[in-house]
Amino acid sequence: MSIPFHQKLGLTVTFATSLFIGLANSNLSAQSKTKQWENSVPPQQQNPLDSSQKKTLLVQQTSSQNLDKQNTRPSEQKSGATSTYYQVIDELKKYKFSVHGNQVFTSGKLPTTKVNFNQSDLLTVLVNTRKYYQNYASEDQNVLRTGVLATQGVTVEDILKTLDFMISVLQEDIANNRATRLQDSNFINTNFRVIKWSAYHSPNSSKKQLRITKYAVFTHSASHKKTSKYNIPLYSLKDNSISEKFYTKYTKQDVLSGIYEQGGKEYGKVEPLAYLTREGFEEALMEGTILLNFTDGSKALFNVDRSNEMPYLRGVAATSQKRYWYFRQVDDIKGYGYKIDAKISIKPGVTFAGDVLNIGLGRVIVLEYPKGGRKQLQLGVLADTGGAFLPNLHQLDFLAGIFQGRQDFGQYTRQLPEYATAYILVKK
Numbered sequence: 001m002s003i004p005f006h007q008k009l010g011l012t013v014t015f016a017t018s019l020f021i022g023l024a025n026s027n028l029s030a031q032s033k034t035k036q037w038e039n040s041v042p043p044q045q046q047n048p049l050d051s052s053q054k055k056t057l058l059v060q061q062t063s064s065q066n067l068d069k070q071n072t073r074p075s076e077q078k079s080g081a082t083s084t085y086y087q088v089i090d091e092l093k094k095y096k097f098s099v100h101g102n103q104v105f106t107s108g109k110l111p112t113t114k115v116n117f118n119q120s121d122l123l124t125v126l127v128n129t130r131k132y133y134q135n136y137a138s139e140d141q142n143v144l145r146t147g148v149l150a151t152q153g154v155t156v157e158d159i160l161k162t163l164d165f166m167i168s169v170l171q172e173d174i175a176n177n178r179a180t181r182l183q184d185s186n187f188i189n190t191n192f193r194v195i196k197w198s199a200y201h202s203p204n205s206s207k208k209q210l211r212i213t214k215y216a217v218f219t220h221s222a223s224h225k226k227t228s229k230y231n232i233p234l235y236s237l238k239d240n241s242i243s244e245k246f247y248t249k250y251t252k253q254d255v256l257s258g259i260y261e262q263g264g265k266e267y268g269k270v271e272p273l274a275y276l277t278r279e280g281f282e283e284a285l286m287e288g289t290i291l292l293n294f295t296d297g298s299k300a301l302f303n304v305d306r307s308n309e310m311p312y313l314r315g316v317a318a319t320s321q322k323r324y325w326y327f328r329q330v331d332d333i334k335g336y337g338y339k340i341d342a343k344i345s346i347k348p349g350v351t352f353a354g355d356v357l358n359i360g361l362g363r364v365i366v367l368e369y370p371k372g373g374r375k376q377l378q379l380g381v382l383a384d385t386g387g388a389f390l391p392n393l394h395q396l397d398f399l400a401g402i403f404q405g406r407q408d409f410g411q412y413t414r415q416l417p418e419y420a421t422a423y424i425l426v427k428k
Contacts, residue, residue: 086148088358091311091390099200101151104393108196108423110185110366115377119180121347123170125381128344129362130163132337140338147360148393152195154426159362162192162427166364185377188366192425197365202394209419211395212367215287215353216409217301217333217402220280222292230275230295234284235260237270237306237326248309252285252324273302273327282318285325288386289333291402303330305340312387323387333399335384336361344383346399353384353397364425365396369417378420396422 088096137143144156166182173180181187188194198208223230235255237247246269250259259266274292276284284290288304304325312323328340336356337343352365363382368375384399398416403409 084151086151086358088148088391088393091357091387093357096391097201099148099393101148104148104198104200105152105424106196106198108194110188110194110377110423111368111375112185113375113377115183115185115188115366115379117183117350117379118347119170119174122182122350122379122381123167123174124345125347125350125383126163126167126170128346129381129383130160130167132342132344133160133163133362136338136342140342142338142357143361145357145360147358149195149360149363149424149426154193154195156360158426159360162364162425163362165191165427182379188425191428193428194366195424195426197422197424199394207394207419210367210422212369212417212420213395213397214400214409214413214416215397216348216400217289217291218283218287218406218409219291219293219402219404220276220283221295222274222276222280223295224274226272226275230277232256232276232278232281233260233272234274234276234281234302234327235270236273236328247306247326250308250324251310251322252308253322255324270326273329274300284327285321285323286318288325289330301330301333302327303334303340303343312390314388333402346383348399348401350380351384351399352380352382353386353389353399354382354395355389355392356382356385358391358393366423366425367396367417367420368423369420371415371417 084101085098086101087098090096132140133143146155169182170180173182197210199210202211221230222234226233246266250266258264260270260272261267274294276292280290280292284302285304289301291299291301293299305328306326308322308324310322310324313321330340330343332345333347334340334343335346335351335353359382361382365380365382367378367380369378370376380398382396384397386397388397389395400409400413400416403412
């Protein structure tokens with residue numbers, strides 16, 4: 001899972017193909033007949049949700065629409081199949097504020113320039129995200145939320161069609177050893193709705209561009225045993241103790257005080273995975289994933305598993321935050337997922353962390369920004385999330401890579417924008 005990235009609490013991001021649920025937009029269907037490139041793409045294999053998942057999706061969408069109507073003030077209610085207002089929620093699913101769709105989204109068009117991304121890495125993240133829908137949508141109904149894009153008539157089915165189409169195009173282009181058509185902005189403009197996303201409720205209210213923060217996996221030295229230098233434990237919950245929820249009672253400060261150590265009141269309920277310096281420990285909590293180089297020469301990658309369910313507090317120093325994360329060892333960098341074994345394997349350079357509840361998992365996003373006097377286009381998938389994005393309609397966190405330290409990370413990210421114009425792509 002990815003986590004807030006400059007405050008990020010969890011990294012986390014191979015998939016399949018389409019889903020059919022109904023409610024297709026007839027105007028989009030008509031437009032799709034005129035696409036020049038689509039004829040070269042083979043028919044997509046169907047990999048639909050099963051009947052129970054379809055029912056879950058329909059119930060979820062209906063419930064969401066009903067909730068919208070209940071929470072919208074009378075002066076905001078509009079007639080028509082698509083509500084023009086959306087009720088933004090926080091991580092506890094509590095209503096925060098209403099936003100008019102036109103305050104966030106408008107029709108857009110990509111400039112004529114190459115769209116940048118690594119083809120194989122993008123395919124991996126697309127496939128893994130699509131598989132998450134296929135395998136876990138019935139358990140994790142948060143991903144069935146249409147989110148604020150519902151104000152633009154976009155459905156979850158549209159998002160799945162988008163993922164399926166991009167997977168199909170990439171697979172064909174890679175198999176034919178050619179640059180993918182998805183890097184051609186004309187192809188994008190022809191085959192996708194390009195929806196411009198303007199920042200909303202941004203701390204810098206004059207900025208319509210999205211703030212683009214960056215997160216990474218950092219490498220740190222660690223020990224398998226507690227020493228004078230490596231004295232801060234990284235804990236994992238035992239499988240048989242997760243249901244007890246005892247860990248939700250304790251803050252980070254409680255854990256650091258030694259409640260899980262020998263003689264502590266909860267000794268034996270968790271397992272130490274490694275021991276770090278305080279700096280390495282705080283880095284792990286902030287970024288969500290950490291690569292540890294142990295003193296015995298071994299290496300291992302760890303990712304956040306479960307939190308103590310205490311909210312991240314904006315404006316509070318990292319060392320004073322009450323939120324605490326328990327970790328698990330993993331084989332890949334992980335993005336979004338409702339449990340550790342379900343988390344999406346993700347790749348740097350093609351992954352964004354953001355507000356999954358209100359923007360939505362699997363939204364394909366293009367950033368436009370200037371570099372060296374030229375417009376740059378960077379494409380990625382919203383496949384991670386974190387505490388800084390609940391709710392957040394003005395920011396994305398870009399997974400930059402794996403770095404030895406902050407200096408290397410800073411040198412790399414100086415090439416990246418602080419703010420960018422953002423577009424969401426939806427298959428016509």
